[in-house]
Amino acid sequence: xxxxxxxxxxxxxxxxxxxxxxxxxxxxxxxxxxxxxxxxxxxxxxxxxxxxxxxxxxxxxxxxxxxxxxxxxxxxxxxxxxxxxxxxxxxxxxxxxxxxxxxxxxxxxxxxxxxxxxxxxxxxxxxxxxxxxxxxxxxxxxxxxxxxxxxxxxxxxxxxxxxxxxxxxxxxxxxxxxxxxxxxxxxxxxxxxxxxxxxxxxxxxxxxxxxxxxxxxxxxxxxxxxxxxxxxxxxxxxxxxxxxxxxxxxxxxxxxxxxxxxxxxxxxxxxxxxxxxxxxxxxxxxxxxxxxxxxxxxxxxxxxxxxxxxxxxxxxxxxxxxxxxxxxxxxxxxxxxxxxxxxxxxxxxxxxxxxxxxxxxxxxxxxxxxxxxxxxxxxxxxxxxxxxxxxxxxxxxxxxxxx
Numbered sequence: 001x002x003x004x005x006x007x008x009x010x011x012x013x014x015x016x017x018x019x020x021x022x023x024x025x026x027x028x029x030x031x032x033x034x035x036x037x038x039x040x041x042x043x044x045x046x047x048x049x050x051x052x053x054x055x056x057x058x059x060x061x062x063x064x065x066x067x068x069x070x071x072x073x074x075x076x077x078x079x080x081x082x083x084x085x086x087x088x089x090x091x092x093x094x095x096x097x098x099x100x101x102x103x104x105x106x107x108x109x110x111x112x113x114x115x116x117x118x119x120x121x122x123x124x125x126x127x128x129x130x131x132x133x134x135x136x137x138x139x140x141x142x143x144x145x146x147x148x149x150x151x152x153x154x155x156x157x158x159x160x161x162x163x164x165x166x167x168x169x170x171x172x173x174x175x176x177x178x179x180x181x182x183x184x185x186x187x188x189x190x191x192x193x194x195x196x197x198x199x200x201x202x203x204x205x206x207x208x209x210x211x212x213x214x215x216x217x218x219x220x221x222x223x224x225x226x227x228x229x230x231x232x233x234x235x236x237x238x239x240x241x242x243x244x245x246x247x248x249x250x251x252x253x254x255x256x257x258x259x260x261x262x263x264x265x266x267x268x269x270x271x272x273x274x275x276x277x278x279x280x281x282x283x284x285x286x287x288x289x290x291x292x293x294x295x296x297x298x299x300x301x302x303x304x305x306x307x308x309x310x311x312x313x314x315x316x317x318x319x320x321x322x323x324x325x326x327x328x329x330x331x332x333x334x335x336x337x338x339x340x341x342x343x344x345x346x347x348x349x350x351x352x353x354x355x356x357x358x359x360x361x362x363x364x365x366x367x368x369x370x371x372x373x374x375x376x377x378x379x380x381x382x383x384x385x386x387x388x389x390x391x392x393x394x395x396x397x398x399x400x401x402x403x
Contacts, residue, residue, distance in 0.1 A: 008060065008387060009366035013067060013162065014183045016176060018283035022087065024067040024184065025060070026366045057085055060391055062398050067115060075103045083111035087134065092118035096127055104131045115162070121150055129157050134182070136162045139171060151178050186365060188286060191322040199325055199335075207325065209233070209275045211336040213268050214314070223264055224256045227271055236274045237267075240400075265310035269294070273317055279324055288397055290320040293360050295393035300356040300386075303379045308353065315345045315353040316360060363390050 010023040057066060067087045070078070072094050088107060094100060104114060108131055115134035116125065120141065129135075135154055142150065154161060163175035166185030169192035175183065199207065212218070212226045228234050234255055241252050241262070252258045259267045273294065277287060297316030301309040318338075322329040333343055345354035355375055362370050363386060376386070 008391070009363060009368075010060065010066075011184055011366065012188070012285065014188065014283075014285065016181065016183075018172075018183075018188060018285055020064065020285045020288070021182065022065040022067055023061050024089070059395055061085075062394070065113070069117065072100060075100060075107070078103075078107060083113075087113045087115050089115045089117045089136070090128070090132070092116075092120075096124050101127055101131075104128055118164075119150070121146075121153065129154075129159070132159060134160050134162055136164050136184075137175075137180070139163055139165050139175070139185075147175075148178060151180070155179065188283070189289060189320060189323050189364075191326045191328065199327060203279060203325055206275055206278050207332070207335050210272050210318075213271045213275065214318075214339070214342075215337050216339045218264070218268075220256075220259055220264060223267060223271075224259050227255050227259075227267075232278070233271065233274055236277070237271055240270060240274065243400075263310075269310050269313045269317065272314065276317075276320075276324055282324055284401070286320060286323055288401055289364075290317050290324075291397040291400060292390075292393050293317065293319055293357070293364075295396055296360045296363075296390060297353065297356040299389045299393055300359065300381070301353075303381050303385075304356060305352045311339065311342060312353050312356050315342055315357050318342065318346060319357055319361070321346075359386065360390075363387075 009026040011026065012020045013022040013024060015021045060066070065087050066085060067089050069089045069091055071091065075088075075090065075094070076099060078088075090104070108114060113134065114132045115136060116128065116132045117136050118138045118141070119125065119135045120138075137147065137150060139147070151161060160181040161179065162182040162184060163171075163180040164184040166172050166175065166183050166187040168187055168190055171185075172183055172187045209226070209230065213223065215222075218226070227237060237255065237258065238252065241258050252261065273291065276290065293316035294313045295316070298309050298313035301312035305312070318333075319329075321332040325332050329346060333346060338346075341351055341353060344350035345357055348354065349358040355372060359371060359376065359381075362368070368383065371383075371386075376382075
């Protein structure tokens, strides 16, 4: 199996501040049957070795540790990985034999961090609880009582607790309050909706700014005026446009010149991104997620509808509005006058931009089997191409965030 046969998804691991501290790597094989039946937690040694020998791991994880599922075979005969680059996950169905215990002791001595996956209270795990550094708790498999009992029991060991499959902000807060140290799931992109909660005044001003920027009828003069009346936004936009990412020989010194040279649609996209950066009560990882989605949709547009790249970018970017404003996407969009194609894509995945957004979200969640392969195939998009686009955009997002 070569590199072209490997599909790779990643799920972020967050700390208590909702910042990304690592990624769990999930593997798929690039064939139609595998996309519907292959279990990502059962990556074979062959796939795993091919990935690590032919791919730059740091470019996949941004230099953060990679959580990697190890089979019993790999635990007993581990390849020579950098012990600082990966965290070894011991799968829940591995039989805890004397040989496995000795292998874990050897790996620990070599400097590896060990994680125990999908933990439940069971006597069979006792021999290795003193060896592992991280224990992953699978929330859907535990009642509230079981979760509390498990966490209280594990506090007597020198381990960090990682709550996985966290779906909502409420679940995140509950696990945080119980003493969990790390978190995994889709909770970050879901808003903390409180019935009757109004958008705070400071956030309303940002929403108003985005609405003015994204107004369908806005022209060059009006857009320039909207941006220039906000000094911080103007400064950030000029700094971004003159960064190495845009590779310009001459410095752009005015918003008017920037809009004239780059065009209204591109400026609207970047100005909206920078407007969201004014919401400093949200974790940097949410800004990163929004940027990856925007870049991913923009790149997919090159295959689906090249002349609408800026619109696709905007759809990807605005798909995180619910999390930024702690309201449903329907509620937030109702406050903004958007192009109808953008609204339809955001609210119901309609149109070509909606297809790009839906594909991006499924890839985030490693739901390969849910992809609309029939439609994507019409644009010559296959699993390998989509996978490569995702990691290209992830790397670019890291670069742009540093600007």
